Amino acid sequence: MKVVLQDLVKRFADSDRAAVNKINLVIEEGELAVLLGPSGCGKTTTLRMIAGLEQPDSGRITIAERDITDLAPKDRRVAMVFQNFSMYPTMNVYDNIAFPLHAVKMKRGEIDRTVREVAALVNIDHLLSRSVRQVSGGEAQRVALARAMVRRPEVFLMDEPLSNLDAKLRVQLRTEIKRLHQDTGTTFIFVTHDQEEAMTLGDKIIVMNNGDIQQVGSPHEVFFAPRNAFVANFVGTPSMNMLHGAVKSADNGGYRIQLPGFELVLPARFHDGLARMAGSRVIWGIRPEAIRLVAETGENTISGEVELVEALGSRDLIFVRAAEQLFGIIVDAQESLAVGATCRLHFAGGQMHLFDAESERSLGNILPPSVPP
Ligand SMILES: Nc1ncnc2c1ncn2[C@@H]1O[C@H](COP(=O)(O)OP(=O)(O)O)[C@@H](O)[C@H]1O
Ligand SMILES: [Mg+2]
Structure with missing residues (x-):
């Protein structure tokens, strides 16, 4: 009932x-x-x-x-x-x-x-x-x-x-x-x-x-x-990587975010939310399974070193120190890295989360797979 x-x-x-x-x-x-x-x-x-x-x-x-x-x-x-x-x-x-x-x-x-x-x-x-x-x-x-x-x-x-x-x-x-x-x-x-x-x-x-x-x-x-x-932090294991940052307007009318030690370009999905926001303090987040290891340098890519590896079975959780931050990343066990290995992390705009640091409300969401775009 x-x-x-x-x-x-x-x-x-x-x-x-x-x-x-x-x-x-x-x-x-x-x-x-x-x-x-x-x-x-x-x-x-x-x-x-x-x-x-x-x-x-x-x-x-x-x-x-x-x-x-x-x-x-x-x-x-x-x-x-x-x-x-x-x-x-x-x-x-x-x-x-x-x-x-x-x-x-x-x-x-x-x-x-x-x-x-x-x-x-x-x-x-x-x-x-x-x-x-x-x-x-x-x-x-x-x-x-x-x-x-x-x-x-x-x-x-x-x-x-x-x-x-x-x-x-x-x-x-x-x-x-x-x-x-x-x-x-x-x-x-x-x-x-x-x-x-x-x-x-x-x-x-x-x-x-x-x-x-x-x-x-x-x-x-x-x-x-x-x-x-x-909710972002509580749901999902291992937890979402989250950092406090400041939003800046970019020359092309978009936005960039200054995080501790590095800067990223924010996707258009957040523009409306950011325009309505009074302050510029935000919490940025990305899930451990959404960070990609890449070979090339490029936009929204930083390099780091593997500090810790946890085996989860078919996949590993590796912790990478990059720009003085520690990121948890889920990788296939076959593609895993050893402690001390260097690598490049790519943060795809489509996988980023952003929250107003004050209210902690989301500033624009990733569409769940069940919802048609
Ligand atoms: N009989 C009670 N007397 C006093 N405080 C209680 C009592 N039952 C629960 N609380 C308080 O109410 C809050 C919610 O408790 P509860 O509903 O048991 O939480 P949960 O089930 O989510 O762990 C807690 O702060 C708890 O300490
Ligand atoms: Mg209970």
């Missing part, structure tokens, strides 16, 4: 700043939305308000056009899974999943059908008679998912449900959650601080910081067209 948050505010008594600071958000029916942001930015508080476990100071929450702000958690038809899930240790898997159905007095035959259906959805149908003490971490988290799904919630809330699992299992369960979402068509709201998890899971990513929504967009949009320097 469609979920709408309207001017939602939550302030905890012992804090001078709001945990959630008047946020507005629309999550469409059947969407898999991911709340992404650093620890303490207000993700859990937002989710708990939707679940009814926390009462907002002001603002409204509607699910399928029904105002649920003042409803008890049990009347909201939402389910929530936490990072630290708990189970009834004396019961087997089947009874753990069935428990919420007994509580609402469902008939035995229907309970049995529902439990088996949901267990099959998360691939634990073979574990139903097992004691929950005898299941692995990944299986336990599947039981928790099944127990939350069993009441057929209209909205399924998940608060970092994979964070306690080891890396391989996390990736595997991530795929299963995506499949569960496709199979059920239920609205999912998934919380994580892990940008890679957010990118791989989400239809829509909501980037939060300090209780505010920074950007709402597809994974491509938040990666290629970050609205501000925070």
Whole structure:
């Protein structure tokens, strides 16, 4: 079901700043939305308000056009899974999943059908008679998912449900959650601080910081067209290379940017943004995968020396000292360089990001591949 948050505010008594600071958000029916942001930015508080476990100071929450702000958690038809899930240790898997159905007095035959259906959805149908003490971490988290799904919630809330699992299992369960979402068509709201998890899971990513929504967009949009320097820095790993600089008008009517130790020509894409900008202080950025190693000197090209190499598998992350700055660059492992090697870095205009240093807002974006030019 469609979920709408309207001017939602939550302030905890012992804090001078709001945990959630008047946020507005629309999550469409059947969407898999991911709340992404650093620890303490207000993700859990937002989710708990939707679940009814926390009462907002002001603002409204509607699910399928029904105002649920003042409803008890049990009347909201939402389910929530936490990072630290708990189970009834004396019961087997089947009874753990069935428990919420007994509580609402469902008939035995229907309970049995529902439990088996949901267990099959998360691939634990073979574990139903097992004691929950005898299941692995990944299986336990599947039981928790099944127990939350069993009441057929209209909205399924998940608060970092994979964070306690080891890396391989996390990736595997991530795929299963995506499949569960496709199979059920239920609205999912998934919380994580892990940008890679957010990118791989989400239809829509909501980037939060300090209780505010920074950007709402597809994974491509938040990666290629970050609205501000925070999103640019938070999304993408390794992080975007960013430097403070000053913009100067060039003779040909364009702009150049003075960065510490070198100067670049800015592409026309930024001209409008720069013309509207009062100051000339900006933050310039380019992603590690967008810097190219070239043989020739030329415009927007500087030379440097490799200082550090990190193997990532098929690719390497190399750190190059150039113009006294350190740049992270992703290269194919076959084309990688050794520590001490000299090289030339080319910053293509089409790959540059630029932000107003004061407001940190983007001054012109790279178009995400999904958006036609
Ligand atoms: N019960 C609480 N009492 C007081 N402060 C809280 C409480 N829960 C969360 N906070 C504060 O609210 C802010 C947002 O917390 P939270 O929503 O848990 O963030 P996140 O889930 O993004 O890590 C943090 O500054 C946190 O310390
Ligand atoms: Mg949290």
